[in-house]
Amino acid sequence: MKKAMVLLATEPAERDAKLAREALGRRGDDRDAWVLIEAACAATPDHLLRKVGVAACPAFQEPLRKLLVSLVRSYRCAEGSVDMAVAKQEAAQLAEAIRRKKQPHGGEVVRIVSTRSKPQLAATFRCYKEQHGSDIEEDMKQYSSSQFARMLKIAVWCLTSPEKHFAEVIRYSILGLGTDEDALTRAIVSRADIDTKKIKQEYRVRFKTTVTDDVVGDTSGYYMDILLALVGKE
Numbered sequence: 554m555k556k557a558m559v560l561l562a563t564e565p566a567e568r569d570a571k572l573a574r575e576a577l578g579r580r581g582d583d584r585d586a587w588v589l590i591e592a593a594c595a596a597t598p599d600h601l602l603r604k605v606g607v608a609a610c611p612a613f614q615e616p617l618r619k620l621l622v623s624l625v626r627s628y629r630c631a632e633g634s635v636d637m638a639v640a641k642q643e644a645a646q647l648a649e650a651i652r653r654k655k656q657p658h659g660g661e662v663v664r665i666v667s668t669r670s671k672p673q674l675a676a677t678f679r680c681y682k683e684q685h686g687s688d689i690e691e692d693m694k695q696y697s698s699s700q701f702a703r704m705l706k707i708a709v710w711c712l713t714s715p716e717k718h719f720a721e722v723i724r725y726s727i728l729g730l731g732t733d734e735d736a737l738t739r740a741i742v743s744r745a746d747i748d749t750k751k752i753k754q755e756y757r758v759r760f761k762t763t764v765t766d767d768v769v770g771d772t773s774g775y776y777m778d779i780l781l782a783l784v785g786k787e
Contacts, residue, residue, distance in 0.1 A: 554776040560742045581612025586704050593624035594711035616658035617701050623667035633670045644680035651692050658701045666708055675713045716751035719744050724760055727771040745783040763787045
């Protein structure tokens with residue numbers, strides 16, 4: 554409960570920085586990388602975390618480190634026109650790296666995902682699906698099982714459909730024995746004023762239950778009350 558209250562009372566940029574520093578001090582597993590990707594890709598540009606010392610962190614190894622560094626250094630315009638010719642060209646470049654070469658860690662992939670605006674990327678990913686009949690994140694999973702591919706999928710979700718990622722974070726935080734309270738708190742608190750409604754809808758469709766039911770089933774006391782207040786009625 555204390556951590557939830559602290560995060561609630563913290564400005565978004567400061568909260569991102571605090572969570573990132575904590576992630577950099579841990580083992581560097583998938584869930585630590587999630588925190589950095591969320592700060593870099595799901596945050597709005599006005600409070601985007603710019604420098605978190607990823608390059609100096611021994612927990613993350615190449616090529617994942619290169620992706621994380623590129624993402625946290627990037628500043629994306631919130632608005633902007635979409636160039637469909639570029640979208641089609643870069644969709645083809647992504648397919649070449651992911652489907653044919655099976656090398657999602659290629660330089661062009663990192664460049665595209667870490668530098669293009671969110672509207673431009675959304676257009677590129679639509680072109681990708683039109684060209685190949687599958688979503689880019691599905692192909693990442695099919696053609697590569699590496700940690701890099703898993704984190705690249707998270708980056709794509711956070712950039713274009715963050716509700717997918719945060720629904721998954723909530724679900725994973727309550728599965729199995731015990732609760733990953735850090736992940737559960739982070740997901741619900743950080744998205745409370747942004748896209749909670751979309752997350753709840755995504756959660757219901759994917760997992761055939763509700764965020765409310767799972768929070769009630771896995772937490773208790775004032776901590777549960779805080780989370781339910783943020784989630785809202787379902």
